Amino acid sequence: MITVHCTHFCIVLTPLLRPCMISPRPSTLLTMTDPFSPQWTCDGSATFFSAEFDELFHSEFGAAQEAEGKFVVPCELRRLAPTQDRIRLLDICYGLGYNSAAALAAIWAVNPACVVELVALDVEARPAQAAIAHHALAHYPAAIVAHLATLSTAHRVTTPQFTAQFHLGDARQTVQTVVRSHYQADAIFLDPFSPPKCPQLWTVEFLTQVAQCLAPTGILATYSCAAAVRAALQQAGLQIASSASVGRKAPGTIARWDGTNLPPLTPREQEHLATRAAVPYRDRTGTTPAATILAHRQQEQAHSPLEPSSQWKRRWFAPPASTGLTQISG
Ligand SMILES: C[S@@+](CC[C@H](N)C(=O)[O-])C[C@H]1O[C@@H](n2cnc3c(N)ncnc32)[C@H](O)[C@@H]1O
Numbered sequence: 428m429i430t431v432h433c434t435h436f437c438i439v440l441t442p443l444l445r446p447c448m449i450s451p452r453p454s455t456l457l458t459m460t461d462p463f464s465p466q467w468t469c470d471g472s473a474t475f476f477s478a479e480f481d482e483l484f485h486s487e488f489g490a491a492q493e494a495e496g497k498f499v500v501p502c503e504l505r506r507l508a509p510t511q512d513r514i515r516l517l518d519i520c521y522g523l524g525y526n527s528a529a530a531l532a533a534i535w536a537v538n539p540a541c542v543v544e545l546v547a548l549d550v551e552a553r554p555a556q557a558a559i560a561h562h563a564l565a566h567y568p569a570a571i572v573a574h575l576a577t578l579s580t581a582h583r584v585t586t587p588q589f590t591a592q593f594h595l596g597d598a599r600q601t602v603q604t605v606v607r608s609h610y611q612a613d614a615i616f617l618d619p620f621s622p623p624k625c626p627q628l629w630t631v632e633f634l635t636q637v638a639q640c641l642a643p644t645g646i647l648a649t650y651s652c653a654a655a656v657r658a659a660l661q662q663a664g665l666q667i668a669s670s671a672s673v674g675r676k677a678p679g680t681i682a683r684w685d686g687t688n689l690p691p692l693t694p695r696e697q698e699h700l701a702t703r704a705a706v707p708y709r710d711r712t713g714t715t716p717a718a719t720i721l722a723h724r725q726q727e728q729a730h731s732p733l734e735p736s737s738q739w740k741r742r743w744f745a746p747p748a749s750t751g752l753t754q755i756s757g
Contacts, residue, residue, distance in 0.1 A: 463557030468492075473563040475523065475554055480620040484522050484554065486650070491566065493650065494529035497679045501648040501670035502614035504530055508538040517605065517612035517640050519598055519619070520628070521547040523558035524575045526616040528567040531574070531589070545591040546605055546612070547578065548598045555579035555593075598628055599713050602636045611642035617649035622656060622708065626720040630710040631659045638663040638682075647682040652696075654705035654736070655724070656680065661700075662707060669696065695743045703728045704736035 465473035470489030477484065486493050499505075507514060514534055518527045527545055534541050549555065558564055559576045574591065577584050582593040594601035598619075615637060619628035627633065629651070638660075641647055648670060649656065657680055660667050666686025669678040683689065692700075699705065706728045708720050 463554055463561075465561045465563060472525070472566070473523070473558075473561060475557065477620065480624045482620050482624050485525070490523070490525050490563075491529065494525040495533075496671060497650040498526045498614075498616045498618070498648050499529045499533045501679060501681045502530070502616070502646045504533045504614060505537050507613060508534040508541050511538075511541065511613070513542045513544065514614070515544045515610065515612045515642070516546070517610065517615045517637075518545060518547045519602070519615065519617050519637065521549040521593065522554045522618065523563050524555050524579070525558075525564070526618060527591075528564050528571055528575060530614065530616075531571045532567050535568075535571075540588075542587070543589050545578075545584075545589070546610055547591065547593045548601050548605070549593070549595065550597055552579055552582065552593065552595055599633055599636075599710070602633070602640070606636055606639045610640050611645065612640050613642055613645045615641055615645065615647040617647055617651075622651065622653050623721070624717075626708040626717050626724070627710055627715065629653075629656050629659060630708040630720065631662045632710045632713060634659045635663040638665055641665075641682075641684065643684055645683065648679060649682075650679045652677050652680055654699045654702060655707050657696075658700055658705040659707040668692065698739055698743075699736070701733060702736040702739045703731045703733045704739075705733070706731055 462478065463475045466476055466483065468474050468485060468487055468489045470492045472485075472489055472491035474483050474485040474490045476482070484490070504514070516527065516530055518524075518530075521527065524547075527547060531543060531545075534543055555575070556579045559572070559579055564572050564575060574584050574586070574589050578591050578593050582595065584591040594604060617634075617637065619625045622629045637647070647660070647665065652669060657667050660680065660682045665682035665684060666689055667680055667682045668686075668689035669692065670681050672678045681689070706724055708724055709715075710720055
């Protein structure tokens with residue numbers, strides 16, 4: 428039985444009956460007593476709220492659904508698993524571990540013999556440990572939960588079928604260890620808090636390092652479709668495309684070195700990349716504070732010759748006065 432205390436309600440839930448009642452900002456009491464207390468998303472999976480970043484760890488529509496739709500499916504793991512005897516994953520911002528759990532479940536469902544290597548990055552292990560303690564991953568196979576429980580406390584797993592390393596610290600630094608080890612991931616999950624809240628993990632400089640960890644045929648997936656993120660991925664040398672929408676959310680982005688199999692961006696998305704919204708976040712030292720990154724980008728946007736994104740929005744989203752219909756891109 429789980430008790431959820433939120434700003435406007437206090438309810439008792441059983442794991443089988445979890446209404447979709449998520450508060451974007453749980454009470455101060457809740458975050459003080461247990462900073463990683465489960466919030467139930469619309470698909471019945473749990474997420475946490477970060478008081479530091481003032482943001483949920485997942486979309487309210489579903490943590491498990493997001494892991495599947497924004498990361499596992501776009502990285503084509505079910506297509507890859509039968510064709511490879513070894514798959515390498517890089518999970519950036521491991522959090523509760525949903526993306527890794529969903530990836531392992533997908534791979535081993537189609538190829539139980541596949542050897543998986545996982546490198547996970549996060550600034551701390553507490554969300555991963557709390558996810559295990561609160562049984563947030565309980566709907567994944569028990570063997571996977573056992574591996575990830577070990578990873579959350581020992582920070583390393585070594586078995587014949589699964590090896591994993593958990594690098595703790597600012598991903599701007601830990602990614603350099605991964606680059607130096609010449610790790611080449613078949614799939615990279617890029618899952619930081621949103622760009623306005625955590626700009627340091629969406630910069631051209633950080634994503635250039637991340638790209639160095641992507642195998643020549645690998646796929647990077649992220650939930651974000653922000654023009655600044657897409658522009659940074661392009662500046663890192665990658666080709667980009669949209670991944671499918673999940674819930675009522677916007678599409679995510681996939682990126683790879685070779686763009687031949689990628690669907691083209693729509694005219695609306697291409698034009699978005701020619702607006703000031705596409706001015707990327709920059710972090711030339713690798714240690715710039717988030718507030719400085721945001722302020723510098725704002726200044727650069729103010730002096731940019733690019734079209735303001737408000738004009739682009741009016742062009743593509745404003746309802747024509749005569750019909751009241753919204754213009755949608757093809
Ligand atoms: C949106 S949550 C990730 C959710 C996660 N992928 C999951 O499936 O549960 C963002 C994560 O970024 C981590 N984080 C925040 N700043 C970071 C940094 N500078 N370096 C590494 N991780 C960071 C947080 O601890 C948090 O776990």
